[in-house]
Amino acid sequence: MSTFIVLSITGLGLGAMYFLIASGLSLIYGLMGVLNFAHGAFLTVGSYASWWMSEHAFHDVSPILLRFLLGALCGLVAGAVFAALVELVLIRPLYQRHIEQVLVTVGLSLAFVALVQGIWGPTLRPYAVPGWLHETTTIFGAHIPNDRWIEIATAGVVLVLLQLFLRRTRYGLIIRAGVENRAMVTALGINVRTAFTLVFAIGGVAAAIAGVLSGVYFSTIDPGQGTRLLIFAFIVVVIGGLGSLGGSAFAAVVVGLLQQYVNFYASAGIGDIAVVLLLGLVLLARPRGLAGAFAT
């Protein structure tokens, strides 16, 4: 029983990261029709920027928690700025040319990983976090690493904030309307392009949060982490239904849990294959993902 609880919480923690990546992917796709292959690069920007700032700029900050938070904040800002720049410089000139936009993000993701590898090397970098994050809390006899709670809570907060933003603000309204019918929004004289940059920046922040959390989860960062997590985020987005935030959240939880359970109860690595099988089954039953069943 205690193993089951540990697996569940760990699966949720993993699902939290998938959701953070998938939410940005899904919003960007829903609004702009762009499959953002460079989303892994946003994650890498977040994790490396926070790591670098915390190692160099805030080296002397005394409580390690403050140092971690300052680093994380810088990571988020870097992620947002980088993502907005990518949209302005690389995506915008190719407006409405979807395949070319995908190609550019593919090129960017390859070039960026190579660049990070060139600067900081392909090796794993230890990621400094407050010590209590690696301690465990005992619940129903299960020893659960504390960082899992942080991951789950952060993803929950991001989900709520995103929903509030989409439902309660003017820009959220424009984004929702744009996802539904971009041509009509444009025809009404609303500048959708600002919303594009905004959505990219939001996606960048969410991916950067995932980058920081992946540093916390794995205790290390490396240049390939973004791409590895991105593949599962893609699966989550397709299972959840492209463009649906709620669908992504649900699918992220399912994928994270399934992966953990199968990896433990069957054999290591089979969990990843089970996730792909689930994807195949969902596509056979519901080619458009679960979004119909779990609309927002």
Place this chain on the structure above:
Amino acid sequence: MRKRIVADFAWPLAVFGTLAFVPKVGWDIPKLFDSPISSPGTLNLLALCLVFGGLALTYDLLFGFTGLLSFGHALYVAVGSYITNIAITDWHWSFAEAVLCSAAVGLVLPVVLGFVSLRVSGIAFAMVTLAFAQAGAVLVDKDPHGWTHGNEGLSPDYTKLPSAFVGVFNTKHLYWLALAYVAIVFFVTRWAVESSPGRIWQAIRENELRVEVLGLRPRAYKLMAFVLSSFLATIGGIVYLLLNNTSDPSVISPNFTLMLLLMVVIGGAGSRWGAVLGGIVYYYLDNRLGAVGSSSTVQDLPHVLRTPLEQPLFLLGTIFILIVFFLPGGIAGLAARGRPRACAGSRRRFAPAARSVVHRRRRSPNRRRAHEYGDL
């Protein structure tokens, strides 16, 4: 008509025929190659370039001619490489049996996976193929039966390989094998895209909805293209195994497929010559840029400039982005631009297809999709 036969058969035959004499050439081209052309090292590099030319063309069949953006093509190359290797090394089969076995898998697997993944189209299709390839990568990496040796890669039992393809002295045979592979892929592609299903593939690329309205089923045709392209990639995987003399996990990584995509776009999507040239040029640069990076000229540069120049993938990625922006037809598009207009326009041999794939295809499906998903 006669002009077409000359262009489609006589020219390629002449080019491939000329390339067959390369192992007999003893020239030394110092800047381009480290050793004389007939030396085993250079021949091996050239053979790998040719194999990648062929593999890029199989990918072009999907992406350039049918408009299917797949991120899982590497899976089928890996099927050729790994299954042949496992069959001779772990199961102690003969080479012929191993080749037959992997060819059979290379035919059945894409039928099954294509059937599932073609239920979705466009971007979702790309993601699904990526996921299937990833499942293969996990299998190779975790190695549940002790067959693939995970990250180390698997060296084939060389006693089972045909003796003509083993050893440094036989590199020229490997070169001819690679040349034969690219020639076969070239002519099969020519035959396929000019056949009547082939014309429907190109119609699907241009406007899938229209094909559907005409009463045809795009999905069956797309599956046909998917299976043919994957099968040819499997054969390429077998040649790649013989050339590399090992199967390692890089062949099934997502980056391998992305590399094929880069090759096709750099060469010119929707053009046979373009894709082959793109594959050759890309692989050559990937190989040689590393040497440039470690040369003394680059090493003397300040740190800020040196680091990016040492990373071939960074340079190639940047070149790729520039090509997407400023040269949408790739190398082939550049060649078409130089030709007289009437000639280029009468038949789209050096098709400006990259642009047309991109421009026309997605309009209507996308708008439809936006409706289907409803509110967020």
